[in-house]
Amino acid sequence: MAQALETAEPQDHVRGAESSALPDGSRLMAVQLRSGGLCCRMFLSEPGDGAAIFVGALAFTGLFSEMACRLAAQGISSAIAQPNALVDTSAALAASSALLRNRGAKRVVLIGAMGDCTAVIERARGLDAETVLLLSPREAPGPRTAGLLGGRPVVVCSGEDDGIARQFGPVPHSCLLRFPGAGDALDEVRGDLLAGCMPLLVAALGRQRKPCRQDT
Numbered sequence: 001m002a003q004a005l006e007t008a009e010p011q012d013h014v015r016g017a018e019s020s021a022l023p024d025g026s027r028l029m030a031v032q033l034r035s036g037g038l039c040c041r042m043f044l045s046e047p048g049d050g051a052a053i054f055v056g057a058l059a060f061t062g063l064f065s066e067m068a069c070r071l072a073a074q075g076i077s078s079a080i081a082q083p084n085a086l087v088d089t090s091a092a093l094a095a096s097s098a099l100l101r102n103r104g105a106k107r108v109v110l111i112g113a114m115g116d117c118t119a120v121i122e123r124a125r126g127l128d129a130e131t132v133l134l135l136s137p138r139e140a141p142g143p144r145t146a147g148l149l150g151g152r153p154v155v156v157c158s159g160e161d162d163g164i165a166r167q168f169g170p171v172p173h174s175c176l177l178r179f180p181g182a183g184d185a186l187d188e189v190r191g192d193l194l195a196g197c198m199p200l201l202v203a204a205l206g207r208q209r210k211p212c213r214q215d216t
Helices: 058-072 089-102 114-124 145-149 187-204
Strands: 014-021 027-033 037-043 050-055 077-082 107-113 131-135 154-158 174-178
Touching: 014 089, 027 089, 037 058, 037 089, 050 058, 050 089, 050 114, 058 077, 058 107, 058 187, 077 089, 089 107, 089 114, 107 114, 107 187, 114 131, 114 145, 131 187, 154 187, 174 187
Parallel strands: 050 077, 050 107, 107 131, 131 154, 154 174
Antiparallel strands: 014 027, 027 037, 037 077
16 A cells, blocks of 8 residues: 655655555655656665665666665665656656655765666756766767766766767766676676676765776
8 A cells, every 4th residue: 555755745846756665675656746757666775865866778677676775785775767758867867866865865876777878967967966877878978978977977887899888988087897798788797787886886975985997
């Protein structure tokens, strides 16, 4: 039975939200926005000052869920947003940020996959993200990319030698993690990807920062 989530009072673009428990311990959020309804899968830890927002194609659901579970075990809440025909990626990111910050999050990282990477970049500064993680981006960075990121670190992960991913090299504070042999969804290298990315996300949310070794 769905119940109102006390911490999801209307805030900016969020008009209200209801939460129902899922068998794995996460919660399904039905969020009401001005433009329509949005579903978010939330992995909630004890309220803390760090949170992560995931958005991307269905092929990344398993990877996102595993990352969110690992973050929750370290006291970091997450939202996996599911944009739709009425609520675009930008609005989904903003709504997820509002929900998490309303629970006390002060630091947020954004994780985008494939076609949703562009919206993640565009929202990074407005949502005051600490770090941006892009998985198999489909669009090369444009001349406005550095300004949109506002100096925030960006980590780009790709499979085979990807010309698009390599074009992020000149963007300030960027690094490329390449996983040869992997397809767009990066399923074949999930273990290596988690080992490379999780310490960076945790560090960005307040732990000791880890260096990123840029692919050459």
